Amino acid sequence: ADVEESSKPLFAGLSDISISEDIPVEGDISVPIGSQNADNDLSTLDEPVKDTIMRDLRAVGQKFVHVMYPKKSSALLRDWDLWGPLLLCVTLALMLQGGSADSEEDGRPQFAEVFVIIWFGSVIITLNSKLLGGTISFFQSLCVLGYCILPLTVAMIVCRIVLLGSSGGISFAVRLIVVTASFGWSTFASTAFLADSQPANRKALVVYPVFLFYFVIGWMILTFSPSR
Amino acid sequence: MARSDFQFQFQEFDDATTVTIDDPVKSRNQRSAETGFLEDETDNVTLNGDDKTEFLSDQRKSAPFWTFEYYQMLFDVDSHQVKNRIVGSVLPWPGKNFVEVYLRSKPDLYGPFWICATLVFAIAISGNMSSFLKHQGQPEYKYVPDFRKVTMAATAIYSYAWLVPLALWCFLTWRNRKTTSLVSYSFLQIVCVYGYSLSIYIPAVILWIIPSEGLRWCSIVVALCLSGSVLVMTFWPATRDDKPRITIAVMTSIVILHVLLAVGCKVRLETLCVINYCVHSLAVRH
Numbered sequence: 001a002d003v004e005e006s007s008k009p010l011f012a013g014l015s016d017i018s019i020s021e022d023i024p025v026e027g028d029i030s031v032p033i034g035s036q037n038a039d040n041d042l043s044t045l046d047e048p049v050k051d052t053i054m055r056d057l058r059a060v061g062q063k064f065v066h067v068m069y070p071k072k073s074s075a076l077l078r079d080w081d082l083w084g085p086l087l088l089c090v091t092l093a094l095m096l097q098g099g100s101a102d103s104e105e106d107g108r109p110q111f112a113e114v115f116v117i118i119w120f121g122s123v124i125i126t127l128n129s130k131l132l133g134g135t136i137s138f139f140q141s142l143c144v145l146g147y148c149i150l151p152l153t154v155a156m157i158v159c160r161i162v163l164l165g166s167s168g169g170i171s172f173a174v175r176l177i178v179v180t181a182s183f184g185w186s187t188f189a190s191t192a193f194l195a196d197s198q199p200a201n202r203k204a205l206v207v208y209p210v211f212l213f214y215f216v217i218g219w220m221i222l223t224f225s226p227s228r
Numbered sequence: 229m230a231r232s233d234f235q236f237q238f239q240e241f242d243d244a245t246t247v248t249i250d251d252p253v254k255s256r257n258q259r260s261a262e263t264g265f266l267e268d269e270t271d272n273v274t275l276n277g278d279d280k281t282e283f284l285s286d287q288r289k290s291a292p293f294w295t296f297e298y299y300q301m302l303f304d305v306d307s308h309q310v311k312n313r314i315v316g317s318v319l320p321w322p323g324k325n326f327v328e329v330y331l332r333s334k335p336d337l338y339g340p341f342w343i344c345a346t347l348v349f350a351i352a353i354s355g356n357m358s359s360f361l362k363h364q365g366q367p368e369y370k371y372v373p374d375f376r377k378v379t380m381a382a383t384a385i386y387s388y389a390w391l392v393p394l395a396l397w398c399f400l401t402w403r404n405r406k407t408t409s410l411v412s413y414s415f416l417q418i419v420c421v422y423g424y425s426l427s428i429y430i431p432a433v434i435l436w437i438i439p440s441e442g443l444r445w446c447s448i449v450v451a452l453c454l455s456g457s458v459l460v461m462t463f464w465p466a467t468r469d470d471k472p473r474i475t476i477a478v479m480t481s482i483v484i485l486h487v488l489l490a491v492g493c494k495v496r497l498e499t500l501c502v503i504n505y506c507v508h509s510l511a512v513r514h
Contacts, residue, residue: 133303202305202307204307205310209345212346212349215349223356
């Protein structure tokens, strides 16, 4: 028996062993509750409301900075939030909507139409990139597309200021330049974040819908004419 | 021991790797024509082994249509493939069937969907711009971007791109039961052909901005001829074995629907422009 045991590999005969005596097993099982976790939970409940709001606002502002100077950083993707896109979308839709004082034939897009276009368009583009095999998650993509509307919102504000002055040919040229520049900026910023998550031979297929999306929004901004 | 293991292995069939370009379309689509619409995912051809041959690589893993993976298979295209398909739908080459050469039993939905979306926005934008340029300088005309054009154009184009292939597929399947045709197409392939054939209209519609009636009609006619001939050449093999009357009826109805779409869009947009202008001038005078 001893010769057999030595020729077999180690622990081979372990299954044959039966425990006849009680081997005392004792110890202490406890989940270590990290003291810093408890402190964090308590601290965010007890902190003043101003701190909570400022923290979120600072996160949103940081992402705005990332959009304005697009580098290949993953901060936008890691901590996604939808506050920024909501803020930008509401601002843009408020500025683009047709006033109710005008006649019904005024074909300017209503608030709901702009809102729906932006969110529906973002959802469709996200679905498209996921169907093509992208590794980015649904809400991360929505977050990126929403934040990259920031240059176009800035262009809308500039256009409105320019239209306060005059609405002739020169203002049209200025608005055209501003909107074109911001459209290019938006597309470039969003592709800088989105393109990495796609397989290499499909990048063009993913970038084109983003291009179309910002083109349509830019078109709506450019053709905005103020109500009399 | 080794011999009994060998007997249970799948044996490669030599003729599976020597298929011609027509045979896979034939055999797969004949089966698919018999089993109906959702045949793509239940088409378990019992071939495995070497995936490098193109025929075998077209065999997708089957997935039920309510899962995400089924739709992912429909978007399984690369950039250069989409580019080739668009070019192939614009330049009709006699003898080259679009389905056989470009689709090769791998139809995609990326092309049809985004070409239709681009066409919708192109129509809306060029319609707005052409009406703006036509009425420029007239003081009563206040330029407003007409948003209703987008919804109208979207309805027209998407229903054309989906309902006409559905009707055509139903008709072809019904005729296939009566006559033994060698070539039959699945629903997704017909949707794909129609979607890509609309791609020539995008540059034609952009040319509408130039306010020259002759140029507009010219661009529409050229686009019609090109995409119409691609459609006719694609569906000719599917109907040529039928009675000549049926064949001619199908071909002419395809062409007529295509013409109606192009002319209808153009006329509708111009009517809307005129109506807008009249209403605006009336409103301003009050």
